[in-house]
Amino acid sequence: MQNTAFSSLDTLVFFVYFVIVAGYGFWVYKRKQRSTSASHDYFLAEGSLTWWAIGASMIASNISAEQFIGMSGSGFKMGMAIAVYELMAAFTLILVAVFFMPVYRKNRIYTMPQFLEQRYSASVSTIMAIFWLSLYVVVNLTAILYLGALAISSIAGIDLWACMLFLAVFAVAITLGGMKVIGYTDVIQVFCLVAGGLVTTWLALDLVAAHNGGGGVLGGFNHLLDVAPGHFDMVFARDNPNYLDLPGLSILIGGMLIVNLNYWGCNQYIIQRALGADLHTARKGILFAAFLKMLMPVIVVVPGIAAFVLHQQGALGAAMGMGADVNPDRAYPVLLALLPSGLKGIAFAALTAAVVASLAGKANSIATIYTFDIHKKHFNKDVSEQRMVWIGRITVVVAMLLAVIIAPYMGIDKKGGFQYIQEYTGFVSPGILAMFLMGFFWKPTTAAAAMFATVGGFVGSIILKVLPTMMDLSFLAPIGFAVPNAAGVYEIPFVDRMLIVFVAVIIGMVIISKLFPKSVAEQGKRVEVDARMFKVQPGFALGSAIICLALVAIYAVWW
16 A cells, blocks of 8 residues: 655645635735625625636535545445435526526525515524524534544544644635635635546546556546446435435435425525626526536545445455444545645645635625624614624634534534435425425415424424334335335335425415415515526526536436
């Protein structure tokens, strides 16, 4: 095996990355300062971000340690099928650009709670604002910070707490400059994570080839196809041991679409990048993000499959663990440790870029929701523009400090980062998405129905989660909605649970809205929706068609 030490050259490469990002961020902050609407400029970079900055920032905020570490680990365990999260995201981004963004921009929506208040009521808005703040700090921010620090610590041999503090301080420094600084530094972050990720994939495939008769990168990839064909099955049969995680066609036409529509269309953390731009620029940026998403399986899943083959051949020694103690989440760090001096620094910078960009984006969204939807509404309605900016900055520091303190005690490393985030957000995704879609496209929907979606969606998800402990669900097996787990107990796959809850919530919202129509006070609560809003330009239509054809081709080849 190669030398796994972090060399002086690696340190130099990483230091250069750090100086470039910090220096460019400071330059953007000084160069792009504006005098109008200080709060909107700070939180949204209103009118300042180009389409390529919007797209890059969306991906930089999305891709983090849970993808590099967790999804690579899932690639090691179950193969290319896990890439459905990335591939379906590309398709979903097109839907968000076409159907969600026109509604937000037409109605000048800047935060998700603002939409809920404008469409439903202040109580619905406040409840969801508190919920999103709690979710972002306790689940997302802690998971990103802890997993990123854990990966960096294992690669560079630095103390875990020191890694968390470094990442937190680096992210806070970027976030304090506002969305302009985040958006434009994210362009560098995305370049680093894509370039470093592709380097890691290239060298992983080259390593496979070197252990199996040569042939370079192409030979290494062909060898993966030959010796691990099951790792390239994109749609699992019901007898596959990983069916509970990715249940057959449901990943294409069922709950996976709900996961992605909620994440990309109703998530302040992601959609905030586009809310400050005009519709045309926002759509171009989202389409660019969709193209970048198509690269992610190559960057995060293929290395996991390569690590699986190398481990089967004994090329990784005991680094992955042995027998039942094999830890799939070790796949990416182990590969990084095997990279040559210098290239290891590039890959290390890519991982750091992904973590820092996600932390900065999440912290900015926390500050935006708290400042606009909690502080301004409930504590000081007359707060000045400049004061709002400083409240946002203080919120960023407090949120990051809380994340650093509580992250080690959340059991994130025991659950697995990717599964940790999916499990907790998946309980609420169906209800939130139903609330937004009904608010967009069905005028009779009431605030009571929206409240039912919030509470009913969560309760329904919990019930379906614990149902296998209360009754035998084998009667659902013939229709594909239940399969036995490792203990032989029939469970409803996670993705299918979300679909069932989503349909149930929609039905419940219709019934409640019909039985208890809008009150007089609710009559004025509305958002403008016009079919003409959804018309797209030819260039956008062409780009969308290319992505859809590519997705069809991928699933046709590796069905």
